[in-house]
Amino acid sequence: MNSRKTFALIDLSAYMQNLHYLSRKASPAKLMVVVKADAYGHGAVELSRAARDIGIEQLAVAFLEEGIKIREGGVDLPILILNYVDRHEIPIARKFGLTPTLCSFGQLEEIVDLEVSLPDFHIVVDTGMRRLGMEWEDSLRLYESAISKGIRITGAYTHFATADEKESDFVSEQQDSFDRFLAGLGKKTFGGFKTHISNSAGTIFLDNSRYDYVRTGIASYGLQPSIIADNNLKPILEWKTCISYLKEIHAGYSVSYGRTFLANHDMLVATIPVGYADGYSRLLSNKGYVIIAGKRCRVLGRVCMDQFVVDVSHIERKLSVGDEVVIIGSQEGERITAEEIADLCGTINYEVVCSISSRVPRIYRKGEN
Structure with missing residues (x-):
């Protein structure tokens, strides 16, 4: 029933078209499609299915519950949780095949105390956003401590603060810090280790050939990630x-x-x-x-x-x-x-x-x- 004829019409073909375009921009990096906040209000389960159907290999959400909803919607792609997961909910993340983020030594100590099988993690490096994670030197020590305790870290990422400003010097500073972290890892990573740094603006404006994935959110929905418009994006x-x-x-x-x-x-x-x-x-x-x-x-x-x-x-x-x-x-x-x-x-x-x-x-x- 829709008694007031009010609805949001979501064009899945336009969504897929945006993903194809962004895939070409990111290549050789692949798309990690961000469907947090119910796919920015567009519907996470439906859009996750559409992304899967055209070959997208990786999704990202903000919180545990968002990942569970997508799993229950029948989507079996790898899903990264970009935000905090309480220690008691780590086993739930494993149950649903979700990948939490590791960001601190305190979190690590809480995790290793759990007498359960643990999921794989990605580690977040703070290169300038000042939200989650530590600076690259401390993040390197965190990584080494985690693997010494038997934690599997299968990816690493950071997040740009100013990628929407096309000529921002801070973007280069953040890349340099993240690259130092990656260089410090050397060959101590697991096979299939995933690296990712770019958001939607970074996907469009930057060379992502050094990394495995880009995280595309707002642009995948055809909305502009910057005041510099990209007319190839189609609002869905x-x-x-x-x-x-x-x-x-x-x-x-x-x-x-x-x-x-x-x-x-x-x-x-x-x-x-x-x-x-x-x-x-x-x-x-x-x-x-x-x-x-x-x-x-x-x-x-x-x-x-x-x-x-x-x-x-x-x-x-x-x-x-x-x-x-x-x-x-x-x-x-x-x-x-x-x-x-x-x-x-x-x-x-x-x-x-x-x-x-x-x-x-x-x-x-x-x-x-």
Whole structure:
């Protein structure tokens, strides 16, 4: 049931097209597709299946539960957990064939105390993000200590802080630190040891031939990882709804909570059955737009939990309740992007798509490309 005709349409063909393009950019490195945060709001199980079906060999998630959900969805690819896993949940990671991240000596001591079979790990090296891991010298000692205690470390990675800034010197500094770590490992690694450093921006802008994988997240969904646009990326998500009510208001009438909008002339307005509970940010109050009948229509007043109001006075054709409304996507040659919404909200496209709540059904299709 979809009583308000509101949904996010996910184009799996466009997704696969993006993965093929990014694979060519990364070559000879391979793609490790990042499907954390429910694939950035697009649906992790469905997109993991689509990635598997075109030959992707490795996935990454943020947390244990995300990996379990994908496993239960029938996807058997290797899955790296990029974030913290509690010591008591390490056996669960092994049960589901998930690869946790090793980041500290304290974590190592907690792991070796477990009287169970352990999963393989990747080690994260802090080269500048200052989130997880230690600097390369300490990470090298951590690696050596881990393997001396029987822990299998089957990969190593770090994360760029400024790869979206195409000429950033800090990228080179981070690469140098990571390469020092790898050089320090010498031949002490297990067979099939995987190295990876680039995110989406690094995949597009950098030479990744020295490493085995790149971690592609935002770009795989066709969204821009940098202010330097790559027009080869095709957004895979469209967010649509409908008009739920139409009415005329007169000059001097206010709209929505707080009376932040006052009409200075008679207007025709439409109510849209979407609100901040769906992920349409309250920051779009009085400045966001939707597309109706091929025309941009401005948000009037504050966005509410379940509804907002837009101006449709300028639309010449007759409108009706139930007519299509585009929140993200295209209609009759007009387009609204996640990047545009992010700019209006003072944030990034990642947050826009991740914020689309589970109350908005996802519908999957294979379109024509």
